[in-house]
Amino acid sequence: MKLSDNGKAGNRERSKRIYIVDVTNRDGVQTSRLGLAKLQKTIINLLLDEMGIWQSEFGFPTTRHETNYLQANLELAEMGVIHHTRLSGWVRAVSSDVELARELVPNLKYINISISTSEQMIRGKWNGRYQFEDVVRMMTDALDCAHELGFQSVGVNAEDASRTSDEHLIEFTLAAKEHGAERMRYCDTLGYNDPFTIYERINLLARETGMDIELHCHNDLGMAVACSVAGAKGALDGGVNAYINTTINGMGERAGNADLVSVILAIKKSSLFDGEDVLDDAVNLMAAWKTAKYASYAFGVPIPINQPGVGENAFAHESGIHADGALKSRRNYELYDYEELGRGEPEIIETGRNITLGEYSGIKGFRNVYEKLEVEFQSEEEARDILELVRYANVTTQKPLVEDELLFIARYPDLARKILTLDLSHITLKNRV
Numbered sequence: 072m073k074l075s076d077n078g079k080a081g082n083r084e085r086s087k088r089i090y091i092v093d094v095t096n097r098d099g100v101q102t103s104r105l106g107l108a109k110l111q112k113t114i115i116n117l118l119l120d121e122m123g124i125w126q127s128e129f130g131f132p133t134t135r136h137e138t139n140y141l142q143a144n145l146e147l148a149e150m151g152v153i154h155h156t157r158l159s160g161w162v163r164a165v166s167s168d169v170e171l172a173r174e175l176v177p178n179l180k181y182i183n184i185s186i187s188t189s190e191q192m193i194r195g196k197w198n199g200r201y202q203f204e205d206v207v208r209m210m211t212d213a214l215d216c217a218h219e220l221g222f223q224s225v226g227v228n229a230e231d232a233s234r235t236s237d238e239h240l241i242e243f244t245l246a247a248k249e250h251g252a253e254r255m256r257y258c259d260t261l262g263y264n265d266p267f268t269i270y271e272r273i274n275l276l277a278r279e280t281g282m283d284i285e286l287h288c289h290n291d292l293g294m295a296v297a298c299s300v301a302g303a304k305g306a307l308d309g310g311v312n313a314y315i316n317t318t319i320n321g322m323g324e325r326a327g328n329a330d331l332v333s334v335i336l337a338i339k340k341s342s343l344f345d346g347e348d349v350l351d352d353a354v355n356l357m358a359a360w361k362t363a364k365y366a367s368y369a370f371g372v373p374i375p376i377n378q379p380g381v382g383e384n385a386f387a388h389e390s391g392i393h394a395d396g397a398l399k400s401r402r403n404y405e406l407y408d409y410e411e412l413g414r415g416e417p418e419i420i421e422t423g424r425n426i427t428l429g430e431y432s433g434i435k436g437f438r439n440v441y442e443k444l445e446v447e448f449q450s451e452e453e454a455r456d457i458l459e460l461v462r463y464a465n466v467t468t469q470k471p472l473v474e475d476e477l478l479f480i481a482r483y484p485d486l487a488r489k490i491l492t493l494d495l496s497h498i499t500l501k502n503r504v
Contacts, residue, residue, distance in 0.1 A: 089303045089313045089338055090125040090351045092285060093331055095366065097128040097161045099322035102370070108467035109140035109490045111369040114475050115319065116144055118362040120156040123353035124331075125314075132160035132172035132179055136493050143489040145178045152483070155353060157181050164213040164227070173220045183256060184213050185228035188235040188243055203239055207246050214250045226285060228256040233263045237275060244280045254283035254314060259298060262291030262326065266301035273302040277309025285314035288329050290321060295329040300337045307349060319366035320374055320381075332359045332380045332412070340407050360413040368473065380412050434458060444474060446481050457481055463491045 096112045107115070112129065119127045129144060130137045141160065147153045160179055162168050164186035172182060186206055187196055193203060201209075210227060217225045227247040232240060244255045257273060264272075273284055286302040288295040303313035321330035337343070338350045363381040367374045376384045386409045401408065409415055437458045441448070448454040460480050464472055464487070472480075480487040 087307050087310065087312045087349075088351055089307070089315060089349050091331070091335070091354065092126040092128060092159075092314050092316050093119050093124050093318065094128040094287070094316045094328065095119075095318040095322060095331075096130055098316070098324065098328055099318040099370075101324050102322050102327070103324065105322070105370050105372065107369055108464075109137075109493075110464050110476055110479070110487070111468060112140060113144055113147075113490055114479065115362075115366060115369070116147075116153055116156065116158065117475070117479070118358065118365060120153045121355065122358040122362055123351070123355040124156050125351055125353065126157040126159050126181070128161055128183065128316075129158045130160060131162075132176040132182070133162060133168050135175070138175050139489045139492050141176050142178065143486045145176070146486060147483070149178075159183060159224075159226075161185060162213075164210045166213050166216040169213050169216045169220065169222075173222070180223040181225075182217060182222055183226040183228050184210065184217065185230055185256075185258075186210050186213075187231055188229040188239060189231035190236075191234055192231045207243055210243070211246055211250045214247065214252055218251055224253045225251070226254050226256055227252040228258055228285075228287070230258045231260045232257040233259040233261070233269070233272075237272065240272075240276055241279050244276060244282050248280060248282045252282075254285050254312075255280075256285040256287050256314075256316070257302065258287040259289060259295075260287075262289035262295060262298075264288070264298050264302075265292075265294060266297045269298045269302040270305040273305035273313075274309045277306050277311045281311060283312040283314065285316060286329075287316040289323065290326040290328060293326070295321070295327070296333045296337055299329040299334055300341070300343060303338070304343060320363055320370075320372065320378070322366070322370060322372070330379070332356075332363055333378075335359070336380055336407065356411055357413040365473070365475065368470070369468075371470075380407075381414075385409070386414075437461065440477065441481065444477060444481075446478070457484060460484055460487050460491065467491060 095115055100107050100112070116127050116129055130141050132141055144153065144158055148158055159181035160172060160176065162172050162182050162184050164184040169184065172179065186209060187193060188206055193201060193206060214225055214227060229235060229240060229243055247255055257276070259269065277284055284306045286299045288298040299315045303315055306313035315334055316329065317331035317334050318328040319331050321327040335350070335354060335356060360381055363374060374381055376382050379385060386405060388404060434455065438454065448457065457480060461472060461477065464476065464480060
C-alpha cells in the first residue's frame with residue numbers, strides 16, 4: 072500500500088468521503104439456514120436510520136413476497152419516519168428485471184444492478200453463451216432501461232470483480248459511467264482480495280475512470296473489514312468517493328460480509344487515516360450497541376464474545392497487568408470508549424413473573440405488556456386490533472416481540488399490517504415471469 076505523494080496521507084485535506092451502504096436486508100438475509108421476517112427487516116431499517124447510515128439495500132424488488140414490505144418501508148420514508156437512510160433495491164442487470172422492479176415497486180427511487188464480470192463466472196455460469204462484451208452490453212442496456220423508467224439513482228455491480236482483469240474492470244466502469252451510473256460496486260465476491268492488492272486495484276480504477284467506487288467484500292479469508300477499509304483508502308487517494316458495503320454483525324453467505332461496527336471503528340480509530348475526518352458525518356456510533364443486539368436476537372445468532380466494540384469481552388480485563396493498567400487509565404488498554412457505542416446502560420432482566428406476547432396471547436397479558444411500555448389505547452376495539460397484529464407478527468418471527476417491534480406495531484398499525492401480509496393476489500402484473 073502506498074502513501075500519497077507528500078508521504079503522509081493525513082497531511083492533506085480531502086473533499087472526498089466514505090459512506091456506508093448496509094446490505095444486511097439483502098445480503099445478510101441470504102445467510103444459509105437463517106433469515107429475517109419482514110417486520111424484523113423493517114426494524115433494522117429504522118435502526119440503520121438512527122445510526123445515520125447513508126443507504127440500506129433493503130431487499131429484492133423483483134421478489135413478490137418482498138413487495139408489501141418494500142412498499143411499506145418506502146411509505147415510512149415518505150412519512151419521514153425513515154428520514155436519513157436511502158432505501159435501495161438489488162436487481163440483476165437484465166432489462167426485464169428492471170422493468171419488473173418498476174412495476175412491482177413503483178415508488179422505488181434507488182437500485183443497484185448486478186452482473187458477473189470475471190472470466191471464471193462468464194464461463195462457469197453461461198457456458199460459452201456470452202463473452203465479456205455481451206456482459207457490458209447487457210449492463211448498459213439495463214442501465215439505460217432504469218433511467219428511462221425514472222429511477223433516480225442507479226449503481227452498477229461487478230460481481231467477482233476481484234477475479235476480473237484490470238482492463239476489463241476499467242472498460243466495464245467507463246461504460247457504466249458513460250450510461251449514467253452513479254457509482255461502480257467492486258465485489259470481492261469470494262473474499263479473494265487482500266488489503267494490499269485491493270488498495271492498488273481500487274486506486275488504479277479510481278484514477279483511470281474518475282468514478283465513485285463501492286466496496287463489497289466477503290470474509291472467506293477473514294479480511295472483509297481490512298479489505299473494505301483499504302479499498303476505500305485506495306478510492307480516496309485516487310480522488311473519488313468511497314462507499315463500503317456492510318452487514319450488521321458481519322452476517323452473510325458463507326463466512327459473511329464486512330461487519331458494520333468494525334468498519335466504522337476501523338475508519339474512525341485505526342492508524343490508516345491517521346486522524347483524518349473522512350467518514351460520513353451523519354454516522355451515529357451511539358446507536359451501534361442496540362443495533363447489533365437487535366440483529367443478534369432477530370437472526371438468532373449470538374454476538375461472538377470477542378466481537379469488536381459490541382462483544383461481551385470487548386472492554387473486559389482480567390490479567391493483572393491489563394486490569395491494573397486499565398484502572399489507572401482506560402487508554403492504556405482501550406483504544407476507544409464503550410460509551411461511544413451506546414454501551415453502559417444497565418440491562419433490565421426480569422427475575423420474577425414475565426409476561427410475553429406470542430401468537431396465542433390474550434387481551435389481559437397484552438395489556439400488561441403495553442402498559443409497561445406506557446402505550447394507551449383509545450378503545451377496546453383498537454387494543455384487540457393491535458393484539459391481532461402482534462399475534463401475526465409472532466407467527467412470522469417465532470420469537471417474543473421486543474420493545475421496538477411492539478412500539479412499531481402500535482404506532483403504525485396500517486403499515487405493520489401491510490408488512491405482515493404476503494398475499495399478492497390484489498396485484499395484477501402485465502408481464503408474468
